[in-house]
Amino acid sequence: MSYHKLTLARVIDETPDARSFVLDVPQDLAEGFAYRAGQFLTFRVAWEGGNLIRCYSLTSCPDTEKIWKVTVKRVEEGRISNWFHDRLRVGDSLEVLPPTGRFVLREAAEPLLLFGGGSGITPVISLVKSALATSRRRIRLVYANRSRAGIIFEEELAGLARTHADRFELLHHLDDEQGFLGAAQVTDHVRGLPGAHCYLCGPGPFMEIVERALRQEGVDSDRIFVERFESSEQGEASNEGQLVAQTGTGSATRQVIVVHLNGKTHRVPWAPGQSILRAVKDAGLDAPSACEEGYCGSCAAKRVAGEVRMDVNDVFNEAEVREGWILTCQGRPVGSGCEVRYDD
16 A cells, blocks of 8 residues: 555644544545545654654544544654644645554444543544444443543534434543443443444553453453554564464465465565565565554455464454464464465
8 A cells, every 4th residue: 555645624622632633535535545434544754764653543434424534632752643733734744544444343233332441432433423324233332531621522422422312322431530440340331232242442451451341241252343553562572372373284385475465476585583564575565554563453464374473463353363364564474384365
């Protein structure tokens, strides 16, 4: 995928530390920038002689709005979040990749149970708007913030709850009034929604509490969908406890990866210890990628053959790994016979 220059059309103040940025997508790029609720945009920002890459969720919804809007919350000492707030002006140009991401609604009739923590509401509100517009599913949204002042999209969410009071339940959790959200409270929110698909996005500790409580309550992993937009601090992690994807033997020989990309098949040289994405890029192929830290999912591919070990995986659940999904930025072939397909 290639970066495109888009013009900033509008800036919206949401809270004292959160702003929405509406992008002007010209007609000739509209098809390439078509998106599903829950997906994100990747931005490349020139920074101190190089570039920094950041991913921000689309908070608009393609089923209800004909705009492309991302919402950015200031992060203390955050270089790009503060740059968005302090430097960007209407009319400025931004380098942006087409939308991507797997945090999207699955075709189903089961209820939706969504947990958003702080700015983790950004992809979640898009999912809510899409589900209300395109289905009759029951929806319960638990939105946690430190205080009422931090609630992003407060009026918009309240309006959706009023309009769809028959099937959309909005529950605010404020730490300064109720204490931190705990496992017992998460369990309470699960009740009354049998078979619900659960979507989670928020700070790391919040996500850990919610996901652990859901699993303890017996929610299957294939009904838990998680979006993490936090840079990994693990670096080169050890192999202990990591997810391993493996299938039968393929036709590739040692030191070569077979790569299916853009409708073509390539035999890519590979050095032991090298990531699949690094090998593919070193071969001159334009494989999709963004964060390269294992949390955005832009570099996802399907393993066709061989064994692949992922250093970091904050995108796929165990069922998806068993199906063969890998993050090529974190995936390293184990032995020979590795074959992957980006086209899926």
